[in-house]
Amino acid sequence: MYLRYLFKLIPAIFVLLISVRQASACEQDEQCLATNQWKFGIALGLGATSNPLVGGDNIPLVILPDIAWYGEAAYFDNGELGYQWLEKKSFSFVTYLSLDTERAFFNFWHPANILLPINRLSSIADAQAPSKAPDFSGPEQLSVSIDNVSRRNWAVMGGVRWYYRPNSAEWQLSLEKDLSATHNGTKLDLSYQHFWQWQTFRFSTQVKMIWKSSALVNYYYGVDEQDKVEPSFFYQASSGWQPLIALSLQKKMQNNWLWLNRISLQKLHSGMTNSPLVEEGNIYSVFSGFAYQF
């Protein structure tokens, strides 16, 4: 209820902030970009993000692109399209559009998502005809996996984000809502990141608390009659907080090369992990490799 009022207030906040947007000089080279120029980078290495879903493959991290463009106020940064309304040395405020990465766990590169086999098509057609009762005849179903539930779609999230930057640290608070009516869910994200610089090494730790609404969690991890599985597997997923911690280490090398390392752990909440679609309580991610910035 409160979130709904907050979203109604957003246009008024924008009008206020238009008048206070001022450019502030960027002082840290690592975080600064020249405006109106594309920045490209590519990292090659080894790593993976674990997939907590039943039947889900881990997401390999071998080639990581880094693509960014910043105009006077608008920006595109690694898939996020946004507009910066407030730019101060210690404070920033942005609005943005991005894809909900939750969908990536449903095997983005899995052939089933590309080829869409006939039995999947029939399951979707059946799911769209609620008058037709699911047919559970045949051998008893022992488990549910992402291969036998209905397709989950990508959601386009629209959000607002505040930044506060005390010395060598950064706080972020973001609030996102599904604008594509895929699940109509909401996500709240509070993050603290601290940086240490020693010669050419840059080390950072990040602690994050992510709250996901029941609409979002239930769309991806709930199981119901649309999934055409036995009713004993039906599950109503609920909202919850997911803490995350990440460590990263970078070293600047010669000729625009970087040595990149990152490791993160995200703990999933019980409203999600109790789903028969979920078999792990954590998401691990690790990457180590070399990057080149053009």
Added chain:
Amino acid sequence: MFFCAVSLLDQSAIAQAPQWQVQPTICISEQAGQSCEFTVEITLLNLPSAQYCLVLTDKFIRCANLAEFPLKIPISISKTSQLLLLNEAQQTLLSTTLLVKSRQASTQRRRLRNPWSLF
């Protein structure tokens, strides 16, 4: 003999051509697009006693008699501009380009997401 006479006439004409010295002609700003303020000193050479006017691109600066030169003029520009010297008939006698150079090639912005944050 004829060629020597022509050559002397040419040199005489060059020596008497209106000239001016404008210094400095380059202003250095911190960032591209920022206003750059500096003072230029203008010295007139080979010009008859009269009133002359200074125009910066399309903006009138001031008029002054020859006796008031050399003249120091404060100028504020944010991009490359033309400084013009006009006579009383509003004809352009001389022009000089004033350049603005920035310490940083273009405006810098703080990145809002961590690099390599796609995954």
